[in-house]
Amino acid sequence: MDYRKNQVVSSDVYDLIALIKILNSNCVTSFRDCLSKLLSSNVEDPIVCLVTDALWYFTQSVANGLKLPRIVLRTSNIFSFLVHKSMPSLHERGYLSVQDSRAENRVPEFSPLKFKDIHWVEASHLESVLQFLSILIPEVKASSGLIFNSNEDLEQEALTKCSLDFPIPTFSIGPFHKYFPASSCSSLLPQDQSCITWLDKQAPNSVIYVSFGSIAAMNEADFLEVAWGLANSKHHFLWVVRPGLVHGSEWLELLPNGFLEMLGGRGNIVKWAPQQEVLAHPSTGGFWTHCGWNSSLESLCEGVPMICQPSFGDQKVDARYISHVWKVGVHLEFKIERGEIEKAIKKLMVDAEGQEMRDRVKLLKEMMNLCLKRGGSSYKSLDNLVTYMLSL
Secondary structure, X not given: OOOOOOHHHHHHHHHHHHHHHHHHHHOHHHHHHHHHHHHHHOOOOOOOOEEEEOOOOHHHHHHHHOOXXXXXXXXXXXXXHHHHHOHHHHHHOOHHHOOHHHOOOEOHHHOOOEHHHHOOOOHHHHHHHHHHHHHHHHHHHOOOEEEEOOOOXXXXXXXXXXXXXXXXXXXXXXXXXXXXXXXXXXXXXXXXXXXXXXXXXXXXXXXXXEEOOOOOOEOHHHHHHHHHHHHHHOOEEEEEOOOOOEOOOOOOOOOOOOHHHHHOOOEEEEOOOOHHHXXXXXXXXXXXXXXXXXXXXXXXXXOOOEEEOOOOOHHHHHHHHHHHOOOOEEEOOOOOOHHHHHXXXXXXXXXXXXHHHHHHHHHHHHHHXXXXXXXXXXXXXXXXXXXXXXXX
């Protein structure tokens, strides 16, 4: 597969970054005014620090002007943050302009990543992205601390490297979603609870759950390959097809006539699902995912192995980590083709290799639960964060 083929996705990423840059330029005055009012109106219960995402780098200068410490929040994992931090130097060494002949080669300082995993933006947009990072990274280093949606047990090596690259207090307190009940979380679309009733009727570990998140899109050809791959696998599946998933399509009109009837109840397609509840369900045996970090964490926390089909950005790094470091996923990286999909589902749901992944991810689930309990790494890190904030 040509790893550069998805120019639509690359352009969308560039457009998103362009929007973020505009907001960083245009929101300074209004944000400063709003924050100033908050500071002046909370004299008895003073605001001790500002917590903002790294993307909003303009908030560092605002915080400095108001003599307010800023702590940076990153919702990605630590490893992918380090990769993005290193993109300017990777570009200088020619790693971001790699040709097809080197696409499968490993990136020396970021094993097990391959060159194609860090080639996530078109050459015509690269300079703009690098310029964006050249502003963002120094503002992170100028902050008073870093918060990650990860934990020490999961990313010890990356956390150690991050502490060297960013000599500021770092707090890995994830997984964030475990601090809140699933019912309290916001949802992009109305969740179809009927799929839980459907899952209740399925055998344990028999269903492959398919969802490509809230942003990723695909073309008609890939959509049909996914459909036929699921159908031909003979496995039960719950497939989230959100409106707009396929370019130019409303919902399911691209499916062949009689497709749903042909499945005989083996497949269930919904517009949106209560994902945490689905992943926690005993009938769910695998998760075919775009590898967004939130979805990846939710799957790890519920002990569900994955089929990894990343689309852009951090997702490619996440997929490589899931499949090659933690070894709890099948990486569907070469092409979206029904035969390859069948093989991936069989490997995950039937083969001995899939059972090994299942065993490993159960251990990760236990680790993720322990890290949040008293004495666990995230519990201690959160306690340290609160103490640190109160000391500023």
